Amino acid sequence: MDAKQFTKYETARILGARALQIAMNAPLLIKITPEDLEKINYDSLKIAEIELNSNILPISINKPLPGRKEEKLKRAKEKKVSDAQIEEKEIAEEQEIAKAGEIMELANPEDEANESENENNSE
Numbered sequence: 001m002d003a004k005q006f007t008k009y010e011t012a013r014i015l016g017a018r019a020l021q022i023a024m025n026a027p028l029l030i031k032i033t034p035e036d037l038e039k040i041n042y043d044s045l046k047i048a049e050i051e052l053n054s055n056i057l058p059i060s061i062n063k064p065l066p067g068r069k070e071e072k073l074k075r076a077k078e079k080k081v082s083d084a085q086i087e088e089k090e091i092a093e094e095q096e097i098a099k100a101g102e103i104m105e106l107a108n109p110e111d112e113a114n115e116s117e118n119e120n121n122s123e
Contacts, residue, residue, distance in 0.1 A: 006061065011052070014059050018048035029056050 006014065022028065022044035030051050040046040051057050 010061050014052060014057065014061075015045060015048045018051060018057060018059065019044040022047050029058075030054055 028047065028051070032047065032050065037047075
């Protein structure tokens with residue numbers, strides 16, 4: 001990869017890592033004359049920059065790209081419901097629940113009171 005294709009953050013990271021390697025006495029990947037080394041004052045960062053610009057660094061960057069979608073998200077249109085329609089639906093649901101309760105014979109509070117009185121009387 002060419003040095004121009006890296007972002008400034010990737011370039012900084014690569015240069016920093018390579019400069020650290022050079023500072024720890026890693027072998028140089030490019031031949032630099034002793035005169036040139038004296039000009040740059042044996043600066044490991046400058047040496048790393050020269051190596052990066054000469055495209056000989058064996059460092060690579062993996063850039064996973066996100067999947068791009070061309071579609072625009074559309075919001076579902078909501079139907080406007082008036083308060084009267086909501087009340088009608090609630091009444092209808094309550095009637096259905098009441099019918100189902102009659103079929104299942106739900107316990108009424110009055111029935112439970114009668115049962116508890118019968119139990120107290122039998123004791």
